[in-house]
Amino acid sequence: MSLKHIEQLLKPRSIAVIGASNQPTRTGNVVMRNLLQGQFDGPIMPVTPHHKAVNGVLAYRSIDELPEAPDLAIICTRATRVPAIILQLGRKGTRSAIVIAAGLDTLYTAQGTNLQEQMLEIGRQSGVRILGPNCLGIIVPGLGLNASCAHTTAQPGKIAFVSQSSAVCSTLLDWAHRRRIGFSHFIATGDAADVGFDEIIDYLGRDPKTQAILLYIDAIQDGRAFMSAARAASFNKPILVIKAGTNAEIMAATSRLGAEKIGEDAVYSAAFRRAGMLRVGDLRELMAAVETLAYGKPITGEQLVVLSNGNGPSIMAIDALLQRGGRLAALEPDIVSQLQHIIHSGGRAINPINMLGDALPALYGDVINILLQSQAIDNLLILHAPSGLSSPTAYAEAVIKAYQQHKGRKPNLLVNWMGEDAAVEARQRFAEAGIASFRTPEGVAGAFMHMVEYRRNQKLLSETPDSVSDEIPHHPERANNIITQALDDARLHLNGEESAELLQAYGIATIPTKAASTPAEAADQAELLGFPVALKIVLPDIPLKSDIGGVVLNLNTRAEVEEAAVASLNRVSDLYPEAKLSGFTLQTMARRTGAHLLRIQVQTDPVFGPVILLGEASSVWDIHTNAVVALPPLNMALARYLVIQALAEGKIRERQLYSPLNRQALCILLTKISQIIIDHEHVVGLTINPALAVADEIIVLDVNVDIAPATRQRRLAIRPYPKELEEHFTLRDGREVFIRPIRPEDEVMHQAFDQALTREDRYKRYFGELPQFSHEQMARFTQIDYAREMAFVAIAENATGDAEILGVVNAQQDPDNFEAEFAVTVRSDIKQSGLGHRLMQKTVDYCRGQGTQYLAGMTMLENASMANLARKLGFTVKYKREDGLIDMRMKLQD
Numbered sequence: 001m002s003l004k005h006i007e008q009l010l011k012p013r014s015i016a017v018i019g020a021s022n023q024p025t026r027t028g029n030v031v032m033r034n035l036l037q038g039q040f041d042g043p044i045m046p047v048t049p050h051h052k053a054v055n056g057v058l059a060y061r062s063i064d065e066l067p068e069a070p071d072l073a074i075i076c077t078r079a080t081r082v083p084a085i086i087l088q089l090g091r092k093g094t095r096s097a098i099v100i101a102a103g104l105d106t107l108y109t110a111q112g113t114n115l116q117e118q119m120l121e122i123g124r125q126s127g128v129r130i131l132g133p134n135c136l137g138i139i140v141p142g143l144g145l146n147a148s149c150a151h152t153t154a155q156p157g158k159i160a161f162v163s164q165s166s167a168v169c170s171t172l173l174d175w176a177h178r179r180r181i182g183f184s185h186f187i188a189t190g191d192a193a194d195v196g197f198d199e200i201i202d203y204l205g206r207d208p209k210t211q212a213i214l215l216y217i218d219a220i221q222d223g224r225a226f227m228s229a230a231r232a233a234s235f236n237k238p239i240l241v242i243k244a245g246t247n248a249e250i251m252a253a254t255s256r257l258g259a260e261k262i263g264e265d266a267v268y269s270a271a272f273r274r275a276g277m278l279r280v281g282d283l284r285e286l287m288a289a290v291e292t293l294a295y296g297k298p299i300t301g302e303q304l305v306v307l308s309n310g311n312g313p314s315i316m317a318i319d320a321l322l323q324r325g326g327r328l329a330a331l332e333p334d335i336v337s338q339l340q341h342i343i344h345s346g347g348r349a350i351n352p353i354n355m356l357g358d359a360l361p362a363l364y365g366d367v368i369n370i371l372l373q374s375q376a377i378d379n380l381l382i383l384h385a386p387s388g389l390s391s392p393t394a395y396a397e398a399v400i401k402a403y404q405q406h407k408g409r410k411p412n413l414l415v416n417w418m419g420e421d422a423a424v425e426a427r428q429r430f431a432e433a434g435i436a437s438f439r440t441p442e443g444v445a446g447a448f449m450h451m452v453e454y455r456r457n458q459k460l461l462s463e464t465p466d467s468v469s470d471e472i473p474h475h476p477e478r479a480n481n482i483i484t485q486a487l488d489d490a491r492l493h494l495n496g497e498e499s500a501e502l503l504q505a506y507g508i509a510t511i512p513t514k515a516a517s518t519p520a521e522a523a524d525q526a527e528l529l530g531f532p533v534a535l536k537i538v539l540p541d542i543p544l545k546s547d548i549g550g551v552v553l554n555l556n557t558r559a560e561v562e563e564a565a566v567a568s569l570n571r572v573s574d575l576y577p578e579a580k581l582s583g584f585t586l587q588t589m590a591r592r593t594g595a596h597l598l599r600i601q602v603q604t605d606p607v608f609g610p611v612i613l614l615g616e617a618s619s620v621w622d623i624h625t626n627a628v629v630a631l632p633p634l635n636m637a638l639a640r641y642l643v644i645q646a647l648a649e650g651k652i653r654e655r656q657l658y659s660p661l662n663r664q665a666l667c668i669l670l671t672k673i674s675q676i677i678i679d680h681e682h683v684v685g686l687t688i689n690p691a692l693a694v695a696d697e698i699i700v701l702d703v704n705v706d707i708a709p710a711t712r713q714r715r716l717a718i719r720p721y722p723k724e725l726e727e728h729f730t731l732r733d734g735r736e737v738f739i740r741p742i743r744p745e746d747e748v749m750h751q752a753f754d755q756a757l758t759r760e761d762r763y764k765r766y767f768g769e770l771p772q773f774s775h776e777q778m779a780r781f782t783q784i785d786y787a788r789e790m791a792f793v794a795i796a797e798n799a800t801g802d803a804e805i806l807g808v809v810n811a812q813q814d815p816d817n818f819e820a821e822f823a824v825t826v827r828s829d830i831k832q833s834g835l836g837h838r839l840m841q842k843t844v845d846y847c848r849g850q851g852t853q854y855l856a857g858m859t860m861l862e863n864a865s866m867a868n869l870a871r872k873l874g875f876t877v878k879y880k881r882e883d884g885l886i887d888m889r890m891k892l893q894d
Helices: 003-010 027-037 079-092 115-126 166-179 197-206 223-234 248-254 265-274 283-295 311-323 333-342 361-371 392-405 421-433 441-461 476-488 496-504 519-529 558-575 636-648 663-679 744-756 759-766 775-782 835-849 864-873
Strands: 015-018 044-047 072-075 096-099 129-131 137-140 145-148 155-163 182-188 212-217 239-243 278-280 303-308 379-384 412-417 436-438 513-516 533-538 551-555 583-588 596-605 609-616 628-630 683-693 698-700 703-707 727-730 736-741 789-797 803-813 819-826 854-860 876-880 885-891
Touching (some): 003 096, 003 129, 003 197, 015 027, 072 079, 079 115, 155 166, 155 197, 155 283, 166 182, 166 283, 182 197, 197 212, 197 223, 212 283, 223 239, 223 265, 223 441, 239 265, 239 283, 265 628, 278 283, 278 441, 283 436, 283 441, 303 361, 311 379, 311 441, 361 379, 361 392, 379 392, 379 441, 392 412, 392 421, 412 421, 412 441, 421 436, 441 636, 496 583, 513 519, 519 533, 519 558, 519 583, 533 558, 551 558, 596 663, 609 636, 609 663, 636 663, 663 683, 663 698, 736 835, 744 789, 744 803, 759 819, 819 835, 835 854, 835 864
Parallel strands (some): 015 044, 072 096, 096 129, 155 212, 212 239, 239 278, 303 379, 379 412, 412 436, 819 854
Antiparallel strands (some): 137 182, 513 583, 533 551, 596 609, 596 683, 609 628, 683 703, 727 736, 736 789, 789 803, 803 819, 854 885, 876 885
């Protein structure tokens, strides 16, 4: 969606309500009432032929009679009228509409056209973008905009909430109103037939008034667009998500998308992690997260200090903390000594601190004052059980006073005041003071761990991978020949020998394998391999061949091989007379003693495309209980994270009697599998079961590869490294350089390049003097999303033979792909070599090929060489002397 159109949706200057009504029970009346009560300061134009005025506002009989084209139209009519109304709005010039009505996808015209499809097609042709249908509407409190049929409104705040469920919207609105928690935006997408999460996230990610984004998702329709938007926004602000429908069967039965478009819940979880988002389990956890985001601050450490007036609450909180991988902090000896002087005998002065049940409010304040002196406390949790010595409110006020009056560094503070009626006022005081308050010890511990898990996801998002990608041998042309030959033979499954050869083309070790068509040929191949051998029937329609005796091990003679092959044929004929037997696979027997047996699988998800599964070898395997999941492409850092996750969740178990698992070798194997997926769009399924992991290597014993003649475009949810953009270039002095897209592995080299720039060049590049960048900052330069930006680096060997960056150019596209902004820097000693011109020309060619309309840049007034280069390339150059800047702009499309 164009940012201009989504701005008209979320920041309209004028609104029309189609189907406005004076009847209180009609949606058109509720929407009008909410708009007027929200004090929206732009024109509100009710459209209805039944009333001259609605709620005291002049009404118009039709859309044609409106005095101007509204930025936003809210359609409150019955579903059957919606397509015609969209057509009229398009003719009027309106570009954004909210459709409240439900059920368009179940209704048809007399000609058999689905009403929802008709609405979408009319919207596309007339340029009207649609939020909904089956939609509650939007609330933007900062604008006084309540364009919804909600029962209440939202208070201004810094959190955006986007939900497909109107019921969840209403529930959260009611809860937040009671807690005095506000929102920057409150958006119900409904069925999200047109405007989706990706476009809204793009807008909210750039909105300075939105500091965090919460999502309630039933299903995603465009995996790549969602991942691209979410990854970009996650670098700047927290995104928390609750995903409904963990049970695939129930989700398929209740969703309007259909079972084939739902996708696996485990894949959704992997996608959320990869995008740097945090998934919460249910609505209760989501509300706890809202509380934390509304009043908490970003944590700088993961350790927690717990302070309470009894053992029970702290034990419950700590149990919940440790179960989710949290940690307690150690207090400095000086702090412990001070606490021992004021905490009563029988209490506890080390973490967790117990002040006992007879603690008065003053003791709370004194203990907090001591704790706030510590430089080691990053997070402080205070729990309070009701006491007969004073009111819960008095204890709350003591905490608030001590925390607010402290002028130095403060830890992140969370509180849990237990009890119901007695604690209501105390919780209200905490809300007024901007302190996150929770009802249960487990709830506050869970909310804290949300913050920790989000921090960990962010670290993963910016982790620098090892530079091994260039060292991994792979020959995609060999693999492509195997796949092409199979497709030419009208086969959708590679035989065992072909599958092994495909893996070998990527440097993956396989057990010696031969294919055979008959029992006699199987015996011949076994003699060539050498005994003992394993024999497997090739049945593309039956993946679990061992279940029907289709795998026979330790065959030691030619006669045994023939006998086993004939017996396998007979069993298949008896059990599956319709099955198509493609022959046999022969393999040498591998020694399995002390080795880990692993299973690695590639399957294609309907939402996020190909995904990689990792677990222990088994014939019975379930994605939820036996495997961890990752989205390709994988680099070494992401592969290492997947292996650690598999070990932590028990999906792979390191056994005492086995050889230690070679994690580095497993990570390299996973990156090779990832590269196979990237290079070969016809590979739709791949199962390695088992892979034999011994101390020094991993050998694939059995592999099945499924192929398809054609797959959907943009099949990968994350655009992979575009290797086709690599090139070699000769500088004017004859020096060879390698120009390629930037990669995450380039962080160290890019940091060295930045540090090697002269002070003047850095000043020109960043429009001012900046300190050296941190790891997290530098990661943003090197870990780019190729779907929305590009950076090219020029690399050459220095005198010691090490690779170094000589120049870099980057271009960032806006979400509309209307304009890309470039910046180019070449090392001072390389200038006048032709490198700057080549980098810029490559960027121009790339953006033109992407369909970008304009390429633009800006430089300082004194940077005459950049202005001259831009002119040579065809840019229009304008001097803004009053601002000290030069604007450079080129039209890329005719």
